[in-house]
Amino acid sequence: MIRNLLAAVVLLFGLALLVGGVRLVTLGGTWGYVVLGAILTLSGALLLGGRKGGLVVYAAAIAFALVWGVWEVGLYWWGLAPRGGVLVLLGLLLLLPPVVRALPRGTTGFRGYGAEGMILAASVVAAAVVAGISMITQPYDTPGALAADRALAPPATDAGAPDGEWPAYAGSLAGEHYSPLAQITPANVGALEVAWHYHAGDVHVDLPGTALESTPLVVEDTMYLCTPKSEIIALDPVTGEERWRFSPVLAELTPELSTYATCRGLAYHDGRDLGWEVSDAPPPTAEENAALVQASMEGVTTAAAGVSQNIVAGTAIPGEPNPIIVDDAPTEPSPIRADCLRRIFLPTRDARLVAVSAETGTICPGFGGGDGTVNLWIGQPNVSPTAYYSTSPPLVTDEAVIVGGSVNDNLSDMLPSGVIRAFDIRTGRMIWNFDPGAPESTEPIEPGETFTPNVPNSWSLASFDPELNLAYFPMGSGSPDQYGGARTEKQDLLATSVIALDASTGELEWSFQTVHHDIWDYDVPAQPQLVDLTIEGALVPALVQPTKQGEVFVLDRRTGEPALPVTEVPVSLDAVPGERPAPTQPVSAISFAPPYQTGAMMWGLTPVDQMLCRIAFQKLEYHGRFTPPSLEGTLTHPGSFGVLNWGGVAIDPARQVAFAMPVYLGFTSTLIPRPDTLDEVVSAPGYPMGNENFGTPYAASLKPFMSPLGLPCQQPPWGFVQGVDLTTGATIYRHVNGTVRDMAPIPLPFETGVPGIGGPIATGGGLAFLSGTVDYYVRGYDIATGEELWRARLPAGGQSTPATYMGRDGRQYLVVVAGGHGYVGTKLGDSVIAYALPEAGVVAASR
Known part of the structure; x- marks a missing residue:
């Protein structure tokens, strides 16, 4: 009975591989599955006939899979496992005494196993030996270390984090993700322990895309963070005790209207030394503040919230209003309350910008009017709830609050504008606007006018150089992302670029394009990072720009010229009719570009699902990175999540190195001809509208490239940590990073290297910290070697950027x-956790 069952499994296994293998060959793929399937089919047939010779044939199948696997992927365990793991398991079952003794036709020596059984046992042992060697071999690791003199460099003291604070999203407006604090070191980081654990409350509303990914600010002994509900929470940074909470009234959203409910961070400003006139008015009472909060909602967003989703060619639904909202902020500043000299600026998910006292958590009137709120729909065309708002903190100088915004790409070809606007730091009145559709004029638009619809937007974080008075913005592209045939040259000019604007006037100083005619959703996702580098013996005021496609450009931030070499390389031009892809794309001296994908790199848990992934791969258009989207389906690698995303990289300005978490996951991109109607082609019921691209010839279907079992079709590693010398572009080290503990059905801590989203930070103590991987850990690394020195388990996904403070x-x-991340698929949560050395460790570190 057992013999026949196993024999039938082997036979069916072989037939599946044989049939699928023939299909793969017809698509131009390998003959390997045909051969393996034929051997297994023969083995199953012999075993069903009671012949021990079937064991010998099965041993040949193991041997073939072993040799074929090593030839294709080398001694890499995660590459070999799909090819041989199930085969070896079945081989062990076939060697059970009841099975072997139930095969009457064959030799009988060796305690009844016969020569046939011994041959199968030898093949299993050989496979086990190869597996053991491959388990201790990591061909994708590149060990290395920073030179000793640089590894021991003293902490930088001008990183913009005075007195051990963390006053901006990335530590400072330079965006370096760095603190000079050095109490925690590679020698003592292993002693870190939980100091306090705070729960922010049920901040995850029942909306797709919700994510608690805030990076806290720590200023003057108070921690500030924001939630997906656009709340501000102030905590005691030593005890985690809540001091106050500001909760705005929000426009109501539904799952169908929602796109992405998040707040990555807040902006802080201290105006105590600016000579402002101060009133003697006390902070408002709770009742008075509640009235101000309600007024900010009623006076600002009612018009926008009441409009049906505008998704078609620039016109609202017939019979519904499409208001033009004008700037009604005061022209002259009024005296400011004393507690509002220090303010927190909050971008809300319904497109408002609110000024709140950093001391009391109450509205600060005078910014935008009596309700302390600026309406970010000012001058916007195509007013539509959730189609526009700012997911990232604004850039704040002593003159202005400068705001970009996230446009809900891919709904149509007529959406709100990607304009960047500066609002007076006191009054909230617009003082300049940079409209990528009209970059030559930065004077505030006149009442009744609107900005250019559907131009590139800047949804991520900006940086600021006070000496040059330049603000730097990463730019996306106009909608839709996957088809640009209708874009004008002007729409393409500043798309997918990093730009430098005069912070006082908004005038464009320079731009550098990271992707030409972007049709892959390769928005520049990360904050430009400002650091002075010694390159070829000269000190260069540099800008480091991480990108989704894996290039990290190092530019002279004064001019936008490359400080490290950039070359143009030819790319595929095989696009749909009407598209006009760029013939070349820029490649930097620092490149995390994924390797060219081949069928041998496809993956699965068994030979069958691996074969199905290879069949799917052969069906897709793929000519390397920058293969245009197609009607047949294109493998886009990296996918739109990118090699690097909004988390950016961590830069140690003293050691002049970058610490990064590159991620490698492919997506499939398929263009679907659509009628010029409101019919939904790719949207799923009950979810936000998909990439319908109304007004264009094509909708777009974007999906992670996954196997039938729901695992990536490309083999691991899917994630690394990597150290790069910013002065030369050379890689110092690269290590596989992360486990499948929280990805797999069985929580096994296999170190495959996993994807993630969120950023690292670096410290003067020679460490980097990272929590963004899809396994639920925060980790500490030696920044000189990349070695993981410490990890702590998190209760949910840590898709945020950490912070550090004294x-x-x-x-x-x-x-x-x-807080987890709905789109990434990690567990949602509301935890804010602080770690510190025990008191004894602090004493030891200070000696």
Whole structure:
């Protein structure tokens, strides 16, 4: 009975591989599955006939799979496992005594196993030996270390984080993700322990895309963070005790209207030294503040919230209003309340910008009017709820609050504008606007006018150089992302670029394009990072720009000229009719570009699902990175999540190195001809509208490239940590990073290297910290070698960027927000966790 069952499994296994293998060959793929399937089919037939010779044939199948696997992927365990793991398991079952003894036709020596059984046993042992060697071999690791003199460099002291604070999203407006704090070191990081654990409350509303991914600010002994509900929470940074909470009234959203409910961070400004006139008015009472909060909602967003989703060619639904909202902020500043000299600026998910006292958590009137709120729909065309808002903190100078915004790409070819606007730091009145559709004029538009619809937007974070008075913005592209045939040259000019604007006037100083005619959703996702580098013996004021496609451009931030070499390489031009892809794309001296994909790199848990992935791969258009989207389906690698995303990289300005978490996951991109109607072609019921691209010839279907079992079709590693010398572009080290503990059905801590989203930070103590992987850990690394020195389990996904600060108790803290991420698929949560050395460790570190 057992013999016949196993024999039938082997036979069916072989037939599946044989049939699928023939299909793969017809698509131009390998003959390997045909051969393996034929051997297994013969083995199954012999075993069903009671012949021990079937064991010998099965041994040949193991041997073939072993040799074929090593030839294709080398001694790499995760590459070999799909090819041989199930085969070896079945081989062990075939060697069970009841099975072997139930095969009457064959030799009988060796305690009844016969020569046939011994041959099969030898093949299993050989496979086990190869597996054991491959398990201790990591061909994708590149060990290395920073030179000793640079590894021991003293901490930088001008990183913009005075007195151990973390006053901006990335530590400073330079965006380096760095703190000079050095109490925690490679020698003592292993002693970090939880100092406090705070729960922000049920901040995850029942909307797709919700994510608690805030990076806290720590200023003057108070921590500030924001939630997907656009709340501000102020905490004691030493105890985690809540001090106050600001909760705005929000426009109501539904799952169908929602796109992405998140707040990555807040902006802080201190105006105490600017000579402003101060009133003697006390902070409002709770009742008075509630009235201000309600007024900010009623006076600002009612018009926008009441409009049906505008998705068609620039016109609202017939019979519905499509208001033009004008700037009604005061022209002259009024005296400011004393508690509002220090303010927090909050971007809400219904497109408002609110000024709140950093001391009391109450509305600060005068910014935008009596309700302390600026309406970000000012001058926007195509007013539509959730089609536009700012997911990232604004850039704040002593003159202005400068705001980009996230446009809901791919709904149509007529959406709100990607304009960047500066609002007076006191009054909230617009002082300049940079409209990528009209970059030559930055004077505030006149009442009744609107900005250019559907031009590139800047949804990520900006940086600021006060000496040059330049603000730097990463730019996306106009909608839709996957088809650009209708875009004008003007729409393409500043798309997918990093730009430098005069912070006082908004005038364009320079631009550098990271992708030409972007049709892959390769928005520049990360904050430009400002650092002075010694390149070829000269000190260069540099800008480091991470990108989704894996290039990290190092530019002279004064001019936008490359400080490290950039070359143009030819790319595929095989596009749909009407498209006009660029013939070349820029490649930097620092490149995390994924390797060219081949059928041998496809993956699965068994030979069958691996074969199905190879069949799917052969069906897709793929001519390397920058293969245009197609009607047949294109493998886009990297996918739109990118090699690097909004988390950017961490830069140690003293050691002049970057620490990164490159991620490698492919997507499929398929263009679907659509009628010129409101019919939904790719949207799923009950979810936000998909990439319908109304007004264009094609809708777009974007999906992760996954196997039938729901695992990536490309073989691991899917994620690394990597150290790069910013002065030369050379890789110092690269290590596989992360486990499948929280990806797999069985929580096994296999180190495959996993994807993630969120950023690292670096410290003067020679460490980097990272929590963004899809396994639920925060990790500490030696920044000189990339070696993981410490990890702590998180209660949910840590898709955020950590922060570090010095507490009033003399301890350096690391704070991590573990809120998960709906689109990434990690567990949602509301945890804010601070780690510190125990008191004894602090004393030892200070000696």
